[in-house]
Amino acid sequence: MKKLTLLTAGIAVCSASMAFANDDLMTQMDNSAQWAIQTGDYKNQRYSELTEINAENVGDLQVAWTFSTGVLRGHEGSPLVIGDMMYVHTPFPNIVYALNLADEGKIVWKYEPKQDPDVIPVMCCDTVNRGVAYANGKIFLHQADTKVVALDANTGDVVWEVQNGDAAIGETNTATVLPVKDKIIVGISGGEFGVRGSVTAYNMETGEQEWRAYSMGPDSDILVDPVNTTHLGQPVGENSGTNTWEGDQWMIGGGTTWGWYSADMDENLFYYGTGNPSTWNPAQRPGDNRWSMTIMARDIDTGVAKWFYQMTPHDEWDFDGINEMILSEQTIDGQERKLLTHFDRNGLGYTMDRVTGELLVAEKFDPAVNWTTGVDMDPASDTYGRPAVVAQYSTEQNGEDVNSTGICPAALGSKDQQPAAYSPKTELMYVPTNHVCMDYEPFRVSYTAGQPYVGATLAMYPAPDSHGGMGNFIAWDNTTGEIKWSLPEQFSVWSGALATAGDVVFYGTLEGYLKAVHAETGEELYKFKTPSGIIGNVMTYEQGGKQYIGILSGVGGWAGIGLAAGLTNPNDGLGAVGGYAALSDYTALGGQLTVFALPN
């Protein structure tokens, strides 16, 4: 009997520690002195309650200290701060540093994984990594080669590791992971290599795989309930992940999952978006290509989908749907609702009821967007929820080997992964955007495993008849779908924003500026030029009773590739060639953390 009691006690302890795993991170996130998750919190609001640095005094900001990461590549994501420790990650080779903030940033441990450099060229668009995650005394690193590693947060020792994908067929990783409940939920990259996207849950303590949900394929692969999983309120039905594809194209169908993840613990749901269908040549994949380009709400425990919403059926422009899903509680049309707001690559800002998947708002967040006249919002209509495609800008209708010109936005979208922030105080979304258009010529390609599978020629240029720049930083009202203010930027804004209770919003620019603007008016309050272009996300924390602002510099990513030499508009004729700003005239490769504070 004694033995049995012990066994029962053991089970009780185990389940207690599983529950603790989630509670621990939730407690850490609630402490505004810390930055415990890349997205600020499970809601992806990127909002801090700290007010020591505010609209009145942010103009006095100074550099407090700096740290070189030792890597010269695109630095996305941000450091984490838990207790006295700061965790800084780098692009490939994905080094992790633990710095003791109570001891002048001394390096407590450094972890450098050994990865085959052959993964580098299969990472479309630079070897970026959007940062580590923390939960239950462990740091989670998802490497470029898709190995997921759990490290002891105090020592850097490996607790477990698991291989999520295969770089030899183009499966790579750039994203952070979502630690939630007793799981680590991870995505995958490789849409330009014909990878079939999936999300996978691993046990937080052991690394054991618990479930995997593909973006397309048979129902058993995509984890749907044909009756209870809905699309705009209707059951998705059987075979929804194969019956809008021709033949076996879904097997190399893309819909990768390299963006940000949010979670609603009360609903037990997590949210993310899927990427472009493969290839970029729409003629090679007739049909809606479900469930690429889709907002997904799935059960945390089982992975089974509650609802989907496909934003861009049958993509013709590479408008990946992976951007973050920002959760908020707001009043819309006089009704308090649990909302999900998403700024898509396709240039539309969507506001949805995140419990039911009902579409509430779909409006352009850049006036330049021209490929669609808007989304059909009539639930009674046959085309409910579909964007109306303008024939002139349809690369499908214009056909293979035809150059469709003047499409806005460009393939990199009106906004890419660079996450927006939400202030519950102002009830505004602060959105880093691209203001770039393109010519797009699709043509036939053949698939070879592990080789690029693109099938289109692109030329990109600043939005015509506008301010000439390639970006805007905007404030957006997600309940009405209106731009409140818009700040023109010379280059695409490729940095994640931070909003604070001090009425300040921070973001970085590709030239390397950290900027602070007023949350109500957008008035510029401060700027400082860091050593390299910024594609990282602004974070804040408190140490020793003092508030700090941190940002990674290190130009790269899609922006560094596309904008380094400056853009040209082939339609402007020869005279205008080279007329646009080249990023290489403003900044060079780097890898540095810059931390700001008010003077003592």
Next chain:
Amino acid sequence: MKTMGRLLALCLAAGLSQTASAQDIDNLTAAYTEDGKYFTEDDVPTYNVQEDGTIDWPTYSGFRRYHSECHVCHGPEGEGSSYAPALKTSAIDMDYYDFVDVVVNGRKRVGSAENSVMPAFGDNPNVMCYLDDIYVYLKARGADVVPRGRPAKKEPKHEVIRETENDCLGT
């Protein structure tokens, strides 16, 4: 497949007979044309730009294929990026056979200051079937005879080019 086989033979030849450096010989000027393609005196593929700006079909094809297969790392129009070098320069500085060798077999420069890896495209028909096209386009960009942007005027696609392309892609 015919073209792939020929390219392989060229690569093998390159390994055996490494001769004069690219600077010593005229690697740019077209000496003769055959079935819509242009070649230097040394039988190396090259571009041809007419007085009114009309370019040969392979150079135009190279523009398209470069912006499908190469630009996501090397930046638009061979200009280079924060990620990978400017290929318009490589196409001028490198011997044709060396250029082909790097595309077919890849190249690694990995160290403390550099993590630069060119993948091997040897089994990728989207690259291999158009390798000469991409090469002549980049050479034309490097020689600054074709401006940035989409080439405005081009020669028609020669029937032999069309047949060779279909053979190579297996369509």
